[in-house]
């Protein structure tokens with residue numbers, strides 16, 4: 001059948017349907033926006049509407065009479081065409097169908113078509129036409145695709161974050177909850193979505209937040225919209241996990257409104273903050289504990305301060321006691337030693353001379369003990385100050401040898417002094433304290449050695465930046481020390497032989513003083529010893545070198561206390577005011593005055609001294625410190641005041657004191673004294689002092 005006969009047949013059939021109806025159908029056919037085509041049962045195109053022609057950019061003449069699948073709009077894909085052949089076959093068999101396919105539009109773009117193919121049957125059921133009706137769904141599809149994608153994204157997000165995203169209506173029926181609710185509360189999202197309000201409160205304990213939300217919703221409904229419209233809110237609540245655990249949830253929520261500003265639901269995110277809360281609570285606890293500790297610490301500090309104050313006071317009291325004791329002991333010692341010296345100068349029988357020697361020895365021993373006690377307590381309370389002066393060590397060692405040789409000789413032991421010329425130079429040392437260290441070590445060596453030898457050596461090990469490292473060794477072949485006692489011997493009052501019948505004399509203070517002094521000099525002391533073999537004490541000290549002077553050997557022999565020489569300097573008859581309350585000391589002073597031909601005027605306290613001084617002229621005042629009524633310091637201040645008033649000459653005032661503690665001497669000078677001399681003093685010392693001011 002050719003094209004024209006087809007059209008003719010179609011028109012005849014249309015006419016047979018009645019003219020008016022045909023016109024109506026024609027109008028619909030051409031004005032409908034969908035793409036329409038009428039096909040013969042064989043699939044030849046009988047008619048196509050305007051929409052199809054326009055969208056596909058084809059002319060009616062190009063398509064009419066062609067097989068439907070051979071037309072230009074399907075030309076882009078063979079598959080599409082084959083599919084259409086199948087569909088038309090099905091329609092010819094009387095079936096309707098709806099399917100999605102693609103076609104090419106006027107610009108050659110490929111678009112998606114949702115196509116319906118329906119057969120039109122005659123009364124006998126035979127297919128007379130096939131109608132294809134298509135809808136361009138390209139844009140719709142894109143929109144749907146993007147919706148699906150965004151839904152997927154959203155889902156992915158909500159499924160994968162640990163926070164729980166939820167949405168509910170005004171009756172607290174959840175329309176959405178992310179699957180993370182399972183991890184959060186132990187319920188699956190499906191289980192949770194079925195929860196009623198009662199379930200929610202009973203099972204998860206959201207009572208507080210529900211109450212709060214209801215209150216807010218009431219506020220919104222009664223006009224408080226603006227506050228809630230744009231804002232989100234944060235609340236922390238405790239809820240119950242399916243397994244019964246209590247969990248802390250931090251919920252951020254906001255209200256949802258429709259376009260008419262009607263409240264339609266609530267949207268929110270819940271986060272499990274149990275761990276954070278736990279940490280916060282722990283932190284609070286720790287803070288509390290810290291505050292408590294702090295408080296306890298403060299209390300302890302204040303108690304410690306009180307104790308330290310008490311200890312300080314006790315220490316001061318101890319010092320004062322020591323000073324007083326030393327005064328009390330030194331004053332009579334002064335008398336004893338002074339008179340012993342004077343006695344030796346009188347005519348004595350041999351027996352008497354021997355007794356005097358013993359008294360002298362015992363008195364000196366007693367004095368040494370007092371000195372040790374004082375030294376130790378001074379070291380302990382940090383009151384002992386070192387006085388570094390240049391000393392030639394070689395000369396110093398020689399002097400030590402001279403002192404200790406006779407004792408060794410008497411005991412029948414050999415004393416070996418070993419040193420080289422490297423120490424024949426000046427080192428800054430505190431000679432008095434250095435002598436004390438070495439004397440203690442040597443005395444012990446002699447004391448604890450019955451035969452053999454004592455070896456003493458001072459070596460200069462190295463010099464770095466003018467600082468010399470000296471080592472002093474004192475070794476003996478004596479009784480030695482058990483290993484277990486080595487550390488203890490430096491403890492104060494420690495003596496290995498503490499039996500009642502003591503073989504060796506001693507106070508047990510010597511090594512404690514030695515160690516204290518060595519440490520004050522930044523040095524170290526070690527002992528190596530073997531019982532019955534002997535001991536070896538090693539001291540290591542740093543001493544600054546005096547580079548300017550090579551030796552003071554010659555000048556160092558100035559400790560020449562030749563009393564007759566000193567006395568000779570005092571050629572004129574001098575007039576002394578002695579202020580002294582102790583009877584024996586007074587007697588000693590007046591005896592010395594007689595021997596030295598001084599004119600002496602003795603008073604017994606500060607008040608008498610001031611009275612006497614205001615009436616008479618003197619050359620020098622010898623002033624005791626501790627006296628009744630007015631002490632030496634007060635008297636000195638008063639004397640200086642008398643001098644200021646009468647604008648006369650300034651008399652030298654020399655303190656004769658048993659005080660020996662740090663700071664006391666400074667106080668004497670501050671009060672106006674010129675010098676001081678410690679009890680017990682040597683006659684030569686007193687003469688030298690007087691000479692210093694009058695000579």
Ligand code: ADP
Pocket residue numbers: 440444445448476478479480481489494495496497505506507508509510511512535
């Ligand atoms: P002291 O000699 O007055 O008892 P020290 O403090 O000087 O006190 O010595 C403490 C103790 O150390 C002594 O009693 C003695 O037991 C022991 N010691 C010290 N030096 C020696 C030594 N060279 N040989 C053996 N023992 C010693």
